[in-house]
Amino acid sequence: MFKVEADLTVTIPSSTELLKMVVELTRHAVEILEFPDKEVQQIALAVDEAITNVIKHSYRYEKGRDIRIEFFIAATGLKIRIIYAGIAPEMDPEAVSVERLIKQKRKGGLGVQLMRKIMDSVEYSSSNGLNICEMIKWKKRETVG
Amino acid sequence: MFKVEADLTVTIPSSTELLKMVVELTRHAVEILEFPDKEVQQIALAVDEAITNVIKHSYRYEKGRDIRIEFFIAATGLKIRIIYAGIAPEMDPEAVSVERLIKQKRKGGLGVQLMRKIMDSVEYSSSNGLNICEMIKWKKRETVG
Amino acid sequence: MKHFQLRSRIQDQVAVIYPKGHLDAHHVERFEQEIRRIMENRVMRIVINCENLDYISSAGMGVIMGYLDEIREKMGDIKLCCVNNQVYDIFDLVGFTDIYDFLKDENTAIRAFA
Amino acid sequence: MKHFQLRSRIQDQVAVIYPKGHLDAHHVERFEQEIRRIMENRVMRIVINCENLDYISSAGMGVIMGYLDEIREKMGDIKLCCVNNQVYDIFDLVGFTDIYDFLKDENTAIRAFA
Ligand SMILES: Nc1ncnc2c1ncn2[C@@H]1O[C@H](COP(=O)(O)OP(=O)(O)O)[C@@H](O)[C@H]1O
Ligand SMILES: Nc1ncnc2c1ncn2[C@@H]1O[C@H](COP(=O)(O)OP(=O)(O)O)[C@@H](O)[C@H]1O
Numbered sequence: 205m206f207k208v209e210a211d212l213t214v215t216i217p218s219s220t221e222l223l224k225m226v227v228e229l230t231r232h233a234v235e236i237l238e239f240p241d242k243e244v245q246q247i248a249l250a251v252d253e254a255i256t257n258v259i260k261h262s263y264r265y266e267k268g269r270d271i272r273i274e275f276f277i278a279a280t281g282l283k284i285r286i287i288y289a290g291i292a293p294e295m296d297p298e299a300v301s302v303e304r305l306i307k308q309k310r311k312g313g314l315g316v317q318l319m320r321k322i323m324d325s326v327e328y329s330s331s332n333g334l335n336i337c338e339m340i341k342w343k344k345r346e347t348v349g
Numbered sequence: 350m351f352k353v354e355a356d357l358t359v360t361i362p363s364s365t366e367l368l369k370m371v372v373e374l375t376r377h378a379v380e381i382l383e384f385p386d387k388e389v390q391q392i393a394l395a396v397d398e399a400i401t402n403v404i405k406h407s408y409r410y411e412k413g414r415d416i417r418i419e420f421f422i423a424a425t426g427l428k429i430r431i432i433y434a435g436i437a438p439e440m441d442p443e444a445v446s447v448e449r450l451i452k453q454k455r456k457g458g459l460g461v462q463l464m465r466k467i468m469d470s471v472e473y474s475s476s477n478g479l480n481i482c483e484m485i486k487w488k489k490r491e492t493v494g
Numbered sequence: 495m496k497h498f499q500l501r502s503r504i505q506d507q508v509a510v511i512y513p514k515g516h517l518d519a520h521h522v523e524r525f526e527q528e529i530r531r532i533m534e535n536r537v538m539r540i541v542i543n544c545e546n547l548d549y550i551s552s553a554g555m556g557v558i559m560g561y562l563d564e565i566r567e568k569m570g571d572i573k574l575c576c577v578n579n580q581v582y583d584i585f586d587l588v589g590f591t592d593i594y595d596f597l598k599d600e601n602t603a604i605r606a607f608a
Numbered sequence: 609m610k611h612f613q614l615r616s617r618i619q620d621q622v623a624v625i626y627p628k629g630h631l632d633a634h635h636v637e638r639f640e641q642e643i644r645r646i647m648e649n650r651v652m653r654i655v656i657n658c659e660n661l662d663y664i665s666s667a668g669m670g671v672i673m674g675y676l677d678e679i680r681e682k683m684g685d686i687k688l689c690c691v692n693n694q695v696y697d698i699f700d701l702v703g704f705t706d707i708y709d710f711l712k713d714e715n716t717a718i719r720a721f722a
Contacts, residue, residue: 212367214374215358220520222357224497225377227518227549229359232370245580246587252551256519302559302589311526311560314552314588321587365634369611372632372663390694391701397665401633447673447703456640456674459666459702466701 206283210274218259218269218288226273227252230284233275237282239343247282247341250322253315254286254337262290262335281324281342292330293337351428355419363404363414363433371418372397375429378420382427384488392427392486395467398460399431399482407435407480426469426487437475438482500524502532508539508604514546519553526557533561538570541603545576555588562593571595575603614638616646622653622718628660633667640671647675652684655717659690669702676707685709689717 212233216222230248239247255271263269269290276283299320305313319326323339330336357378361367375393384392400416408414414435421428444465450458464471468484475481498521502511509532517525532540542558562572575597577585585591597603612635616625623646627639646654656672676686689711691699699705711717 210360211362213358213360215355217356220518221381222377223518223520223551224516225374227516228377229370229374232367232373236366242580242583246584249549249551249584252518256551256553260519302593306559306562306593309560309563311556312552314555314559318552318584318588365632368632368634368665369630372630387694387697391698394663394665394698397632401665401667405633447707451673451676451707454674454677456670457666459669459673463666463698463702 205280206276206278210285211277212275214273216271216273217267218263218265218271219267220256220259223252223255226255230275233277234282237277237343239282239341243341246322247284250319250326250339251284251286253319254284254339257293257315258286258288258290258335258337261293262288264291266290279343281340284339286337286339288335288337289333290335292335293328350425351421351423355430356422357420359418361416361418362412363408363410363416364412365401365404368397368400371400375420378422379427382422382488384427384486388486391467392429395464395471395484396429396431398464399429399484402438402460403431403433403435403480403482406438407433409436411435424488426485429484431482431484433480433482434478435480437480438473497521498524500528502528504537506604506608507537508541508607509537510541510543510600510604512543512546513550513554516549517547517554518549518551522553522557525554526560529557529561533565538565538568539607540565540570540572541600542572542574543576543600543603544574544578544581545600547577547581550581550584552588555585555590558590558594571607573597573603573606575600611635612638614642616642618651620718620722621651622655622721623651624655624657624714624718626657626660627664627668630663631661631668632663632665636667636671639668640674643671643675647679652679652682653721654679654684654686655714656686656688657690657714657717658688658692658695659714661691661695664695664698666702669699669704672704672708685721687711687717687720689714 227248230251231244234244234247258271272287274285299317300313323341325340327338372393375396376389379389379392403416417432419430444462445458468486470485472483497516499514502509511528513525558572565572573595577596611630613628616623625642631639672686679686687709691710
């Protein structure tokens with residue numbers, strides 16, 4: 205399905221200043237696949253959420269740490285792999301409903317939920333001090349070709 | 350001045366389809382340095398020209414070859430390094446005036462001239478089958494800070 | 495070029511906030527400060543006019559979420575208006591559309607408090 | 609989303625081309641085909657209305673350059689109009705502003721042929 209080597213790779217330093225750049229870069233990369241406009245926007249948002257979490261949770265807002273984003277582009281869909289160091293993510297944090305989050309006066313807790321709603325699969329893994337977040341979005345039948 | 354490692358790295362396959370993505374990515378990266386808007390646009394154009402030449406002359410429009418773009422961001426300016434394989438560029442092709450190009454019915458010959466007009470320095474080098482195009486733009490006094 | 499801008503005003507004891515552009519984790523502090531400043535002035539009726547909001551990530555939505563409980567306890571509310579389709583779809587994905595009132599235009603949103 | 613679009617029309621024996629968006633090496637073929645199609649129809653008076661042209665690289669400028677000699681030999685010309693400041697600066701950098709007429713609006717450009 206996907207090639208072994210990424211079609212497009214970006215390495216950025218951990219800075220929220222670069223989030224918008226990554227979002228627009230993702231939009232462009234995804235547009236090439238001719239996903240519907242709405243999905244293009246949402247996939248870019250999923251990448252924003254993933255990278256925001258890396259900066260916030262894994263790097264605790266420390267600047268200048270590496271985040272590598274790899275795009276694997278296939279006729280049937282798109283795989284995005286984010287590789288980073290720092291604190292490993294907790295595995296599968298449970299989704300908390302917006303109602304609960306509001307009652308708990310939480311200002312977060314939506315990022316991973318959004319990623320899972322937008323993408324067809326979101327997987328976290330860690331080994332040897334490197335963490336990987338891998339997301340896949342398949343093209344729907346009616347949008348292929 | 351510039352760090353040894355790039356602040357931002359992008360590796361793309363040789364496809365003119367991705368030129369616009371690179372242009373917008375460059376705009377974003379350069380905006381962070383607070384260059385004046387006009388210079389932001391023009392630096393992005395210089396990168397377009399450099400990459401277009403790589404795809405056209407070094408890779409002869411062959412798709413899927415790697416082009417690596419490194420951004421080095423410093424308070425005093427910006428260095429952009431483009432690393433690629435394929436046919437090594439001729440060293441310092443002479444600038445031909447637009448008048449001459451028109452008389453010769455040429456549809457090209459402006460790219461490197463534009464790069465040199467926009468950037469403060471443009472240097473090509475090759476070794477071991479790898480080619481490098483390195484461009485520097487300094488921040489003007491009045492725009493620093 | 496500013497990617498995110500913010501202004502607000504008060505009309506009929508309702509604070510109207512106008513976020514503009516791209517609201518992500520980088521710009522969220524500015525947005526949160528504004529909501530808090532309004533609440534510190536004891537205004538608990540807030541309309542977020544999203545007419546010029548092109549993009550919002552969960553960082554921005556977190557702010558809209560985090561103060562809602564306190565605001566509603568104090569008999570206020572947060573209402574949203576003029577949300578474009580793309581941004582609306584995102585609010586819908588996370589379930590905001592069940593919890594907040596989304597109004598077509600600003601006047602309707604302000605009058606909804608009366 | 610189409611990054612580059614092109615249409616053209618003929619008025620008073622002048623062809624007016626409307627490039628729109630981002631004209632780079634990826635889209636230049638479409639632009640070149642249009643110029644050649646116009647010339648094959650023996651129209652040698654061409655106005656390029658750049659009102660909606662956001663971006664042009666040397667690939668696009670090459671097309672404007674490559675046919676000028678033939679067009680002028682055949683008593684025609686290429687004139688540009690409605691160029692925004694950023695694009696004008698680029699045309700100026702390469703020296704186009706010494707060689708081509710740049711007009712404020714389309715009518716003036718068309719009438720400049722009369
Ligand atoms: N890259 C990451 N590294 C470490 N922990 C993470 C990472 N991404 C998510 N998490 C964990 O998952 C939780 C849920 O993430 P999210 O839904 O984005 O909410 P928020 O970041 O707003 O708390 C986080 O609070 C954090 O504990
Ligand atoms: N990356 C490159 N690899 C090989 N040759 C190059 C490269 N860049 C530029 N050149 C050479 O320099 C010449 C001038 O380039 P340019 O000014 O962009 O004009 P054009 O590409 O339109 O011919 C090219 O014709 C080519 O011979």
